[in-house]
Amino acid sequence: MKAVICTKYGPPEVLTVTQVEKPVPKDTEILVAIKATAVNSGDVRMRALAVEGFLKIVMRFVLGFTKPRKPILGTVFSGIVEQVGSKVQHFSVGDAVYGITGFKFGTYAEYIAVSENSVVTQKPDNASFEEAAAILFGGQTAIYFLQKANIAARATPSVLIYGATGSVGAAAVQIAKHYNARVTAVCSSKGQDLAHELGADRIVLYDKEDISQMPEKFDIFFDAVGKAPKKLALNLLNKGGSYQTVGGLDVAADKLEQLQLLRTLFEEGKLNPAIDRIYTLDEIVEAHRYVDTGRKKGNVVVRIG
Ligand SMILES: NC(=O)c1ccc[n+]([C@@H]2O[C@H](COP(=O)([O-])OP(=O)(O)OC[C@H]3O[C@@H](n4cnc5c(N)ncnc54)[C@H](OP(=O)(O)O)[C@@H]3O)[C@@H](O)[C@H]2O)c1
Structure with missing residues (x-):
């Protein structure tokens, strides 16, 4: 499958579009064909290891010393369930879902396998995949x-x-x-x-x-x-x-209920996804350059497939 790999910490050019093995879902996992992800401030921060002082050392321990241990960045996705593990109970093939992977990353790719018990649920019915990916972070x-x-x-x-x-x-x-x-x-x-x-x-x-x-x-x-x-x-x-x-040490914990609330608000017409720009996976470097400016208005989405 096509994916974006972060080859080392640095400017947007450290990101490379390449082919990697398509994941195989375990018993309790679903395989999602990703239709959209987003480039968020957190992604560019991870890519550049842009944190101050002692946090830089902490982050190297957490993420990897010279490059991310998990080379496919990206923390939000929307897409379609393509395969379900043998013990999956709450999802079926064909479900349109959206989710957050947090520090597991991996969404700058055509596919991702996630636990059915992770922060993933049905996307808002009336949202496009781009809109669903935009509202998450x-x-x-x-x-x-x-x-x-x-x-x-x-x-x-x-x-x-x-x-x-x-x-x-x-x-x-x-x-x-x-x-x-x-x-x-x-x-x-x-x-x-x-x-x-x-x-x-x-x-x-x-x-x-x-x-x-x-x-x-x-x-x-x-x-x-x-x-x-x-x-x-x-x-x-x-x-x-x-x-x-958002500038302190507190990191916003991801919870399924947050996605459920976002879905309700979107379906009720109360949530504007505020999409600034949409890029393709091949344009990931440009997308990161834009988000690096710190001036985007709302959200930057990446369309996949
Ligand atoms: N602690 C956590 O769990 C957590 C979670 C998510 C994000 N964050 C952090 O939260 C921050 C914001 O994230 P984000 O994704 O919303 O960033 P973002 O989308 O990249 O923010 C860009 C926006 O900020 C505005 N801006 C820039 N400087 C400003 C200033 N001095 N006063 C008011 N507005 C200003 C820009 O508009 P103008 O240039 O036109 O003002 C632009 O619209 C980031 O530093 C991120 O790392 C923390």
Whole structure:
């Protein structure tokens, strides 16, 4: 099968499209013919080993010293179940599914074998494979941090999403709206249109306005790009408010329920997949170059097959 291999840590050019053996599903695994994946900020970070200080050493232990031990990167997929292991109970051949592999990676490929008990489920009925792949990374992360902020326990929370136009931020605006929040989105002038489309109640342009001078306070300040000064965030919180950031050491744990919530929201027309660009697997280097800019708006999808 065709796959993208990461030959060493480095710039996008370390990625090579090649042929590798097609996986064979074990008894409890399903074989998925992948139709779409996405290039996320986490992927380019892994490829470049772009982490600070002692974390670099930790990551070499976790991922591999000079190159990833699991050479096929990519953590999200959508596709069709092509084969099921003899003990698989919950999936059938032909099911349209989507899932997250996390640190197991392996989605920049035509096929993947995953446990039926991993983070994989039916994709939203009305989503294309590209849309299904787009909503996973940011959606899962946004749900994790907003739930950590206990958003459901607040009746009509006021929520500030800092960096509202990335994969995580775009999803966070919409997930917060699902929890009846009044959402203030902070983004650049270039992201203004997207923030509006996502349903933000108020948009603050960080390149035109001084956020520290905002008169309002918030129940939740979610820094979805990890770039807001913590002091600024804490100053803008109501008493008892919650500050969350993607920039700390907390890694958003993947859970099946997150995918189920994303499916429901998409099927109800409440989740815009915010697809910025679509590439093919052969264009993976260009896709990584674009995501490396840190300026993408929403999600970058890779169509396969
Ligand atoms: N801890 C975790 O579990 C976890 C999980 C997922 C992601 N992350 C981290 O979260 C961060 C965001 O991920 P992502 O996938 O959403 O990234 P992304 O999609 O690459 O974010 C790009 C967006 O951020 C905006 N941006 C850049 N600088 C900004 C600033 N100073 N203020 C506000 N917006 C800014 C850009 O728009 P403009 O340039 O127009 O402003 C662009 O739209 C990454 O650092 C990632 O590693 C952490």
